[in-house]
Amino acid sequence: MARSNGNGNSRPEGAALVTGASGGIGAATAHALAAGGWPVAVHFRSNPEGAAEVVASIERSGGRAIAVGADLDSAEAADQLLTQVEESFGPVLVLVNNAGRRADGLSPQIKDQEWQQVIETNLNAAFRLTRRTLKPMLRARFGRVVNVASVVGPRANPGQANYAASKAGLIGMTKTIAVEVARRGVTVNAVAPGLVETGLTADLPAGAFDEAIPARRPGTPEEIAACIGFLASDEASYVTGSVLTVDGGMSA
Numbered sequence: 001m002a003r004s005n006g007n008g009n010s011r012p013e014g015a016a017l018v019t020g021a022s023g024g025i026g027a028a029t030a031h032a033l034a035a036g037g038w039p040v041a042v043h044f045r046s047n048p049e050g051a052a053e054v055v056a057s058i059e060r061s062g063g064r065a066i067a068v069g070a071d072l073d074s075a076e077a078a079d080q081l082l083t084q085v086e087e088s089f090g091p092v093l094v095l096v097n098n099a100g101r102r103a104d105g106l107s108p109q110i111k112d113q114e115w116q117q118v119i120e121t122n123l124n125a126a127f128r129l130t131r132r133t134l135k136p137m138l139r140a141r142f143g144r145v146v147n148v149a150s151v152v153g154p155r156a157n158p159g160q161a162n163y164a165a166s167k168a169g170l171i172g173m174t175k176t177i178a179v180e181v182a183r184r185g186v187t188v189n190a191v192a193p194g195l196v197e198t199g200l201t202a203d204l205p206a207g208a209f210d211e212a213i214p215a216r217r218p219g220t221p222e223e224i225a226a227c228i229g230f231l232a233s234d235e236a237s238y239v240t241g242s243v244l245t246v247d248g249g250m251s252a
């Protein structure tokens with residue numbers, strides 16, 4: 001089964017899953033993908049109300065969406081989550097690995113648990129979800145995986161050794177899987193945001209980093225979501241293994 005994508009082309013029937021989509025970059029991404037014609041599974045962990053609001057807003061705009069809850073740190077979560085989405089919407093053909101966390105501290109102070117949790121959510125869970133979605137994508141000869149990395153990882157940020165390691169790992173994973181599946185119409189890319197105003201950065205003093213950003217302001221979730229939406233689009237079919245930096249010029 002195939003349906004029109006609005007450009008006169010057809011794309012296979014399926015859905016998009018955005019992890020960590022109860023707010024911030026994930027919520028904006030869910031909206032962007034719904035606007036692109038995808039039924040969207042809006043994943044949340046601790047904020048079902050946020051996810052329900054995103055679903056309601058997509059439905060008000062004429063789109064289709066469901067909220068799906070899971071703690072992605074559990075090894076079984078990927079399979080359970082994807083099975084649930086498949087039952088509602090069919091195969092997941094667009095996966096946005098957006099869920100992420102920080103547990104900052106200078107390296108001598110980072111505890112084992114803080115190291116492990118950040119790697120678990122930001123990297124291991126993204127791998128489990130990607131692995132589970134690849135088979136249906138390869139079968140459909142269409143798939144888009146977009147991993148939300150960071151400018152931290154490729155470059156240093158003191159106090160974030162665990163976060164940097166997770167995001168650098170995510171970029172290595174992105175490039176390697178992209179090469180493995182490129183011949184089958186499946187693309188795997190990453191976006192690397194700079195500083196974006198969301199719940200994740202709410203503890204940072206407003207304006208504190210503006211001097212370091214050539215654009216002199218943080219990014220908005222919508223500005224990141226627009227780039228994810230492009231990488232997930234039919235038009236981006238020849239973009240794979242790439243890292244799209246979206247940081248107001250910070251790492252230029």
Ligand SMILES: NC(=O)c1ccc[n+]([C@@H]2O[C@H](COP(=O)([O-])OP(=O)(O)OC[C@H]3O[C@@H](n4cnc5c(N)ncnc54)[C@H](OP(=O)(O)O)[C@@H]3O)[C@@H](O)[C@H]2O)c1
Nearest residue numbers: 020024025045046047072098099100150193195196198200
């Ligand atoms: N904001 C920035 O400046 C910035 C910069 C570079 C990269 N990023 C990346 O952008 C992504 C989105 O972050 P954001 O800024 O939009 O912050 P956010 O609003 O806090 O989003 C992070 C999401 O991850 C989910 N999450 C965290 N741990 C989870 C777990 N164990 N299992 C399942 N879900 C989990 C949270 O879900 P619940 O709220 O439902 O618990 C939350 O919705 C992250 O990967 C982050 O590293 C952000």
